Structures are given as structure tokens and as C-alpha cells.
Amino acid sequence: xxRFPHSPNRGRRVACGSSDVLLLRSxxxxxxxxxxxxxxxxxxxxxxxxxxxxxxxxxxxQITGTEAITDRDDLPAFCAxxxxxxxxxxxxxxxxxxxxxxxYYQSGCGGYCGSVLPDKPGFSNTINxxxxxxxxxxTTDAGHTGGLGDASWALNDPVAxxxxxxxxxxxxxxxxxxxxxxxxGRPPRLEYFSGCSNGGRMAAKAAQEYPTLFDGIxxxxxxxxxxxxxxxxxxxxxxxNTLADGSRVLNRQNFAAxxxxxxxxxxxxxxxxxxxxxxxxxxxxxCTVDVSRLPRCNGAATSDCFTxxxxxxxxxxxxxxxxxxxQSLYPGMPPGSERYWLVWFLDDGxxxxxxxxxxxxxxxxxxxxxxxxxxxxxxxxxxxxxxxRLRGTAQLLDALNPDLASFRESGGKFxxxxxxxxxxxxxxxxxxxxxxxxxxxxxxDQTHDFFRLFMIPGHGHCWxxxxxxxxxxxxxxxxxxxVEKGQAPDALVLKTRNPDAQPDITLVCxxxxxxxxxxxxxxxxxxSCQ
Numbered sequence: 001x002x003r004f005p006h007s008p009n010r011g012r013r014v015a016c017g018s019s020d021v022l023l024l025r026s027x028x029x030x031x032x033x034x035x036x037x038x039x040x041x042x043x044x045x046x047x048x049x050x051x052x053x054x055x056x057x058x059x060x061x062q063i064t065g066t067e068a069i070t071d072r073d074d075l076p077a078f079c080a081x082x083x084x085x086x087x088x089x090x091x092x093x094x095x096x097x098x099x100x101x102x103x104y105y106q107s108g109c110g111g112y113c114g115s116v117l118p119d120k121p122g123f124s125n126t127i128n129x130x131x132x133x134x135x136x137x138x139t140t141d142a143g144h145t146g147g148l149g150d151a152s153w154a155l156n157d158p159v160a161x162x163x164x165x166x167x168x169x170x171x172x173x174x175x176x177x178x179x180x181x182x183x184x185g186r187p188p189r190l191e192y193f194s195g196c197s198n199g200g201r202m203a204a205k206a207a208q209e210y211p212t213l214f215d216g217i218x219x220x221x222x223x224x225x226x227x228x229x230x231x232x233x234x235x236x237x238x239x240x241n242t243l244a245d246g247s248r249v250l251n252r253q254n255f256a257a258x259x260x261x262x263x264x265x266x267x268x269x270x271x272x273x274x275x276x277x278x279x280x281x282x283x284x285x286x287c288t289v290d291v292s293r294l295p296r297c298n299g300a301a302t303s304d305c306f307t308x309x310x311x312x313x314x315x316x317x318x319x320x321x322x323x324x325x326x327q328s329l330y331p332g333m334p335p336g337s338e339r340y341w342l343v344w345f346l347d348d349g350x351x352x353x354x355x356x357x358x359x360x361x362x363x364x365x366x367x368x369x370x371x372x373x374x375x376x377x378x379x380x381x382x383x384x385x386x387x388x389r390l391r392g393t394a395q396l397l398d399a400l401n402p403d404l405a406s407f408r409e410s411g412g413k414f415x416x417x418x419x420x421x422x423x424x425x426x427x428x429x430x431x432x433x434x435x436x437x438x439x440x441x442x443x444x445d446q447t448h449d450f451f452r453l454f455m456i457p458g459h460g461h462c463w464x465x466x467x468x469x470x471x472x473x474x475x476x477x478x479x480x481x482x483v484e485k486g487q488a489p490d491a492l493v494l495k496t497r498n499p500d501a502q503p504d505i506t507l508v509c510x511x512x513x514x515x516x517x518x519x520x521x522x523x524x525x526x527x528s529c530q
Contacts (some may be wrong), residue, residue: 043278050079051066056182059085061175068097078119078131079183085140085175087159089168092118093176094131095183101134104188105181105476106172106214108195108202109139111358111464113164114146114153123475124196124220124462130476132455136188142168142202149357151365161366165396166205169193173213192479194218196462197425200416201226204399204433207414210405218475219416221462225429227394231367232321233330233380233426234359237345240316242379249313250341252348255398255426257303262339265294270335274514280469280513281336282457284420285428289335293313323383330426337423339468340460344424355424369393402436404451413482414451415475415489419459419479421469429457434511453511454492470506491516491529 006525032472050066063083070077081093109117110125118139120126127137143163144153154161163171173191181187193214195203200222207217241249270287271277281287291314297305308315320332333341344355352360369392407414418430426430434453441447458469472495481487491507507516509529516529 002176004168025318044155050081053079053081053179053182056178057083061178062086070097073428075131076134077126082116082178083267085168085171087143087163089143089163089171089175090116090141090145091138091175092116093127093179094118094127095136095180096134097132098186099134100136102189103135104176104191105130105135105137106136106169106176106191107139107191108193108199109142110197110199110356111148112113112146112151112153112361112384113140113142113198114144114148114150116141119438122463123194125194125199126300129474130192130194133153133476135192136176136180136184138172138179140168140172148527149352149354149361151361154365162396163395166202166209167204169206170210170213174436190216190483192216192476192483194475196220196222200225200425207404208399208401211412212410215412216479218479219414220475221418221422221425222399222416223425224399224432224433226362226397226399227367227390228330229425229429230359230362230513230527231381231390232383234355234362235386236321236330236383237317237333238356238359238378239381241313241344241345248347249309250346252342255310255346256342258301258306259342261304262294262306263336266335266338269293278456279519280517281307281334282420284334284336285331285333288500289314289318321383323387329383329387331428333423334346334421334427335462336468337421338456340421340465343464344461358424361386363390366397367393382490383493400433400436402433404437404440408441408450412450413479413530415454415479415482417475417492418455418457419461419471420455420457421467422461423457431455431511448488448510452489454489454508455493455511456492456508457515458505466498467496468498470496470504471498475486 019067050068053066054063061083065082067080068077069080076099076352077097078094079097081095105127108125108128116139117125118127121128123129125139127139130137130465144160146153154164177187177391188253191214193206195201195218201220203217203219204222205222206214237469238393245247248298253387266289267279267281269289270281270284271279273286276280291311292315294311296311297306297307301307301310317333318335320413321329323329345353347353361379363386364372364376367390369389391492404414417429418427420427437451438444438447456471458467459471460467476488478492482489489510491509494506494508496504507529509515513529
């Protein structure tokens with residue numbers, strides 16, 4: 001049953017093997033040489049051969065437009081290729097006109113996908129940073145059209161669901177390599193996949209289900225346990241914060257200004273859990289926030305206190321989902337994540353916050369195998385009975401399989417990271433996956449040969465806001481050094497984009513080791529995780 005009676009609604013190549021890949025590449029190269037004999041000579045001229053790619057439209061790939069873009073100050077000159085990968089995957093590829101590094105980069109997409117976002121900034125489900133480094137890159141909508149938190153496209157469309165779950169990965173890969181060979185006259189020498197959030201789930205799916213496709217995989221803030229994070233946790237967050245009239249207890253208008261107060265209070269309670277008072281909550285799961293110690297308002301809310309109704313919501317959010325017997329079903333929000341609630345969970349007037357939308361749509365459109373009433377929302381989720389109903393689709397949508405033997409044997413390297421203060425995709429699932437993987441591989445040393453997890457203190461979800469501490473790094477460079485130079489990442493050197501943050505550099509060691517804080521840049525080389 002619902003725990004919230006005040007809620008209103010009751011009632012390397014391709015998955016078939018490396019030999020097949022070699023044959024596929026040979027056939028594709030032969031096709032290029034027969035149909036595009038002038039491709040390589042055109043590349044050396046000032047006019048890029050984007051137009052030649054139009055002839056690649058086939059039953060499996062429809063190119064709708066190509067464009068040479070040479071006037072952007074922020075990017076090198078590139079050929080933009082747009083179209084559809086059958087059956088329905090919208091894409092944009094961006095290939096450098098000059099100085100291609102010989103490598104291929106495929107991006108995942110966040111939330112419920114649904115948009116092609118080639119100009120999304122940063123390293124979270126993006127391609128422009130890879131393009132700047134010389135990669136032939138591609139991004140997609142995963143096979144449907146929709147908003148970040150909108151899963152209605154999945155209704156009665158199992159093909160779209162399977163594309164979103166995993167099938168878009170190999171289909172995009174095959175089309176991407178075909179485009180690369182047509183454009184450059186040769187296949188890439190290395191292939192990488194990168195994603196954050198749902199893109200991180202896709203990255204894990206790539207290693208688990210298609211282990212020979214990619215030489216290196218990047219996964220940040222990965223919603224590996226989508227069924228529980230989306231269905232159970234997402235529904236709990238919405239129900240706990242919703243009154244009987246449908247309004248939110250905590251929203252941008254009445255709560256955003258008090259987030260710094262809450263963050264400060266929680267920091268006071270949890271900072272020292274790692275043995276050092278340094279302005280960082282490095283071990284959030286070792287601290288239980290005592291809501292009774294927060295300043296309580298005697299009546300209406302003011303700038304320096306919280307009402308009883310607000311404190312009740314905070315208690316539920318920190319505790320996490322429970323059934324009617326008080327049994328924990330999933331973790332709660334990590335201490336120190338408060339600043340990020342502004343982005344994910346505080347509605348703004350008529351605008352539903354992305355986290356509320358994501359949690360609100362999961363069970364109805366993706367989680368339940370059987371149809372539900374059209375009026376069903378997250379407010380109807382029954383924490384006694386509905387978690388079991390999520391199991392039917394969990395195997396398809398979750399990315400929890402720890403058997404990465406084939407990926408390891410193929411020589412692949414997997415770099416995973418997660419913010420300890422991520423309130424949207426809870427960090428516990430990355431830690432749990434790592435421990436399952438260690439057990440599968442019979443030890444940490446064997447696991448660290450090809451897979452490393454970095455848990456970043458202060459970091460939220462895929463760099464949505466500046467962290468109180470250092471969380472900036474270039475994951476592509478880190479993975480390149482591992483794959484191409486054999487330089488395993490013994491630490492991530494993190495810098496800050498927050499001018500008030502202290503320290504300004506952190507060495508984050510591979511999990512389960514603790515981070516090392518550095519107060520001066522010149523000290524970074526003196527520290528070691530060993």
C-alpha cells in the first residue's frame with residue numbers, strides 16, 4: 001500500500017563475434033572503394049566531401065542532410081551528417097574535416113532520451129568535446145521523440161522500448177562505422193562509448209550485452225538499477241512531497257532560498273564521518289541525518305527554520321522508500337545532495353522538475369508489464385505490491401549483469417564514476433554493482449585490470465551544478481591513456497569550477513579507497529593513492 005495517505009490518487013565490433021566484424025569491415029571498405037573512388041582525394045582539398053555521403057542511404061540508413069561547418073569558433077571544422085538509422089533512431093554525426101585522430105566516439109543519451117542534442121555542452125552525453133579531440137563522433141535520440149522526463153512514447157510500443165533499453169547501441173555502432181569508412185576511406189582504429197545517467201546505463205549495457213564493440217567505455221552517474229531507482233525511489237520522492245490537493249510541500253518558490261541553510265546544517269552533522277572536518281561529506285552513507293536537530297519553525301516558515309510538514313518530507317527523502325511495515329526498499333537521498341534538489345525535485349510554478357517527471361512516468365510507461373489505467377501516476381504507486389510488478393521489465397531495462405568476462409577478454413577498459421551526492425540516480429547502485437563485479441571476478445586486482453570505479457565527494461548528477469568541491473576532469477583523456485598507453489587510472493585529478501571551493505584539487509582514488517585532498521596545485525604530484 002502507499003506510505004503516503006495524503007496523496008490524492010488512490011484507486012569491438014558487433015555482438016556476433018570478431019570474425020564477423022572483420023568480414024563486415026571488409027565488405028564495407030569494398031563498398032566504399034567501389035562507389036566512392038574520389039573520397040580520399042576529396043579529403044585533402046578545401047571542400048569537404050559531405051555531399052558524397054548522401055549515396056549511403058540504404059534500407060537501414062537514411063541520410064537526410066549533410067553540411068560542412070567551418071565557421072564556429074568553439075569547434076574545429078566538421079562535416080555534420082543527419083538522418084535516421086532504421087527503424088527509427090534519429091542521429092547527428094560530426095566528423096572532423098581535418099586532423100581526424102582515427103578514432104570513433106559514440107554517445108549515450110540522458111533521461112528517457114527522445115532528442116538529438118549535438119551541441120549539449122560538457123562531457124555528459126555529448127560529442128563536441130570528443131570532436132575537439134579529433135574524434136569522429138555520433139549522438140542519437142535512442143529511437144523515439146520525446147522530452148527528458150517523458151516516457152509516454154513507450155506506451156504499446158515494444159520496439160521503441162527495446163531500442164531505448166539497448167538495441168540502439170549496436171545499430172548506431174554499425175551505422176556509425178559505415179559513415180566513418182565512407183567519409184575517411186578506412187575504418188577507425190579504436191572505438192569508444194560514453195554516457196552519463198541513462199547514457200551510463202547504456203554504457204554498462206554495451207559492456208554486458210555487446211562486449212566486443214568498444215575498446216573503451218565511460219559511464220558516469222549510471223542508472224544501472226533503472227527499475228528500482230525509477231519505479232520505487234522516483235515514486236517515493238513524488239509521493240512524500242505531494243499534499244492531498246496535488247501541490248508540492250517543497251518547491252522553488254518556498255524552499256530554494258533555504259537550501260543553503262539545510263546544506264549547512266547537514267554538513268555540520270556529517271562532515272566528520274570520515275575522520276576529518278574539511279567541508280566535504282566524503283562518506284555520506286556513514287551519516288544518518290537527524291531531522292530533529294534541524295531548526296524548527298513555531299508557525300509559518302521563515303528564512304531560518306523548517307515547518308513540521310517540511311521536516312516530515314525531509315525525513316522521508318533521507319530515509320528512502322519503505323513498505324507499510326517499515327521495511328527499507330531502496331536507499332534515500334545522500335546527505336550533502338541538498339543543493340542539487342533545486343535542479344531535480346523543486347517544481348517551479350507549472351513546470352514539473354525533471355526528477356519528478358522521470359519518477360512519475362517510469363512505472364506506468366516502462367516499469368509495469370501489464371497495462372495500467374490512463375489516470376495512473378506516481379501517486380498511485382503501492383510500496384507493498386508494486387515493486388514486484390516492476391520485475392517483469394527489469395531484466396531488459398536494468399544494467400546489473402556483473403559478468404563482464406567477454407568484455408575483459410576482448411581487451412576492453414571500463415571507467416565508471418558517480419557523485420556521492422547524486423540525489424537523482426543514487427550512488428549506492430554503482431557501489432553495489434562494483435561489489436558484484438569484484439565477486440564475479442574473484443577479487444579487486446582482477447577487476448581493476450579492466451574496470452575502475454571512482455566515487456566523487458560533493459559531485460551531484462552529471463555536472464548539473466557546480467560542486468562545493470573539485471569534480472572537474474576530462475574522462476576521455478583518462479580512458480585514452482588507459483586503453484592506448486596502458487596507463488591505468490590510479491587516481492582522478494579533479495579541479496574545481498567553484499571559486500569558493502576548498503581545496504581546489506582532489507585526488508580521487510579508485511573505490512573503495514578514500515579521496516586525498518590537496519590544498520595547493522603543486523602538491524598534487526606529491527600525493528598517491530598507493
